Amino acid sequence: MGRMSEELPAYAEHVLELTERIPPGRVMTYGDVAEWLGEGGPRQVGRVMALYGGAVPWWRVVRADGVPLPGSELRALEHYRAEATPLRPGAGGEPRLDMRRARWDGGGNSDEAHT
């Protein structure tokens, strides 16, 4: 029949798939995901994560400024600690992601970090 009941939009599936691909200890920004995918924008990625992010390592997709997801900071921090994700003390002493080291390019070159 004509209508295909998409339980999960194709775009959402791509976002989730890439998210699962992010190695432990690394993160990608919403914008990076969108750019890597070559479609949509940061806001679309954010929407997907808000709706279906619970099924994937959501803590590995973060804002460009390295601030942990508001509302789930504790849970995120726990994961970062467990994965040894590069963190950095913020102004108020609050931990923020060290984007310079934690940012992952998407597998184009897995080993590139290391200053």
Add this chain to the structure above:
DNA sequence: AGCTTGACCGACC
């Protein structure tokens, strides 16, 4: 059809 909202981003000041 128009306006608001959102797990955003970069430039500016």
Add this chain to the structure above:
DNA sequence: TGGTCGGCCAAGC
């Protein structure tokens, strides 16, 4: 370091 502004793009009302 932090606040504001404009741009972005899809979904809801």
